[in-house]
Amino acid sequence: EVQLVESGGALVQPGGSLRLSCAASGFPFGSYWINWVRQAPGKGLEWVANINHDGSEKYYEDSVKGRFTVSRDNAKSSLFLQMNSLRADDTAIYYCVAGHYSNVWGQGTLVTVSS
Amino acid sequence: DIRLTQSPSSLSASVGDRVTITCRASQGITHYLAWYQQKSGKVFRLLIFDSSSLESGVPSRFSGSGSGTDFTLTISSLQPEDVATYYCQKYDSAPWTFGQGTKVEIK
Numbered sequence: 001e002v003q004l005v006e007s008g009g010a011l012v013q014p015g016g017s018l019r020l021s022c023a024a025s026g027f028p029f030g031s032y033w034i035n036w037v038r039q040a041p042g043k044g045l046e047w048v049a050n051i052n053h054d055g056s057e058k059y060y061e062d063s064v065k066g067r068f069t070v071s072r073d074n075a076k077s078s079l080f081l082q083m084n085s086l087r088a089d090d091t092a093i094y095y096c097v098a099g100h101y102s103n104v105w106g107q108g109t110l111v112t113v114s115s
Numbered sequence: 116d117i118r119l120t121q122s123p124s125s126l127s128a129s130v131g132d133r134v135t136i137t138c139r140a141s142q143g144i145t146h147y148l149a150w151y152q153q154k155s156g157k158v159f160r161l162l163i164f165d166s167s168s169l170e171s172g173v174p175s176r177f178s179g180s181g182s183g184t185d186f187t188l189t190i191s192s193l194q195p196e197d198v199a200t201y202y203c204q205k206y207d208s209a210p211w212t213f214g215q216g217t218k219v220e221i222k
Contacts (some may be wrong), residue, residue: 035211045153045202047211059209062116083193093157100206101149101164 001102002026004096009109016086016113022079022096022106028052030074036081038092039108048094049081063089078101086113117142119203121214127222129198138203143183146208150179150188153216154199162201163184163188195221 004025008020022034036048049070058070069082079096093108118141126210128134138148146166153159161170163179166186176191190197198221 037213038210044200044216045151045204045213047204047213050209051212061210095159100147100159100211101204103159103161103170105159 004098004104004106006094006096006106006109009094009111011112011114012086013115014087015111017082017084018086018111020081020083020094020109020111022076022081024079024096024098027098027104029077029098034072034079034099035097036070036079037095037097037105038040038090038111039095040092043092046092051079083111086111088113116210117205117212119145119205119206119212119214121201121203121217123217124215125220127220128193129222130193130195132193134193134197134219136188136201136203136219138181138186138188138214140186140205144205144207147205148181148186149180149204149206150177151202151204152197152199153202161219171214186201190219193219193221 003025005023012018033052034051038046038048051058051070055072067085071080091113093110095108096106098104120139122137148166150163162173162177167179178189180187201217205212
């Protein structure tokens with residue numbers, strides 16, 4: 001079964017850090033671009049970052065540049081998002097998504113930034 | 116960065132109606148556009164990719180068209196199970212961008 005499972009979401013104070021993980025199974029993970037997409041409560045979808053097959057290319061949405069870092073471990077079929085200097089407007093459900101367009105979405109992990 | 120503008124932001128139509136949602140890109144993206152359906156606030160389904168290609172398993176009442184800057188998602192005969200929010204998404208290059216969404220309801 002093709003699956004992406006996110007983890008690592010939590011309640012964190014403004015200025016804090018968090019590391020999200022995404023575990024993949026059921027498809028050739030190392031052949032895919034992988035994306036992080038988020039959805040704030042009651043809001044639309046926002047692309048956050050992506051990484052190419054071997055990790056040599058990474059792109060970020062402007063509001064997270066310099067604060068978030070995407071990485072991957074193909075040997076473990078895993079994707080990561082290191083989030084630093086978190087702000088209230090980073091509060092959202094974070095999804096990992098395989099491919100440039102995709103039916104392969106994780107179930108999401110909730111990040112809440114609040115004091 | 117290229118922006119995607121969806122319209123309308125919401126609509127209400129009767130069962131059997133033809134429904135059209137538009138997505139306009141601020142610059143040309145050739146055919147690199149997908150459409151998604153989100154139900155129950157969490158479950159995502161890819162409907163259309165490459166502007167007009169129907170994803171396997173998606174009912175044929177859904178169709179997509181357009182290229183360059185103007186794109187359309189059409190539901191030829193609205194069904195109760197189509198109540199959802201629909202998003203367009205570009206993937207020609209980073210940054211990916213999503214439209215702001217169109218909420219579809221039954222009248």
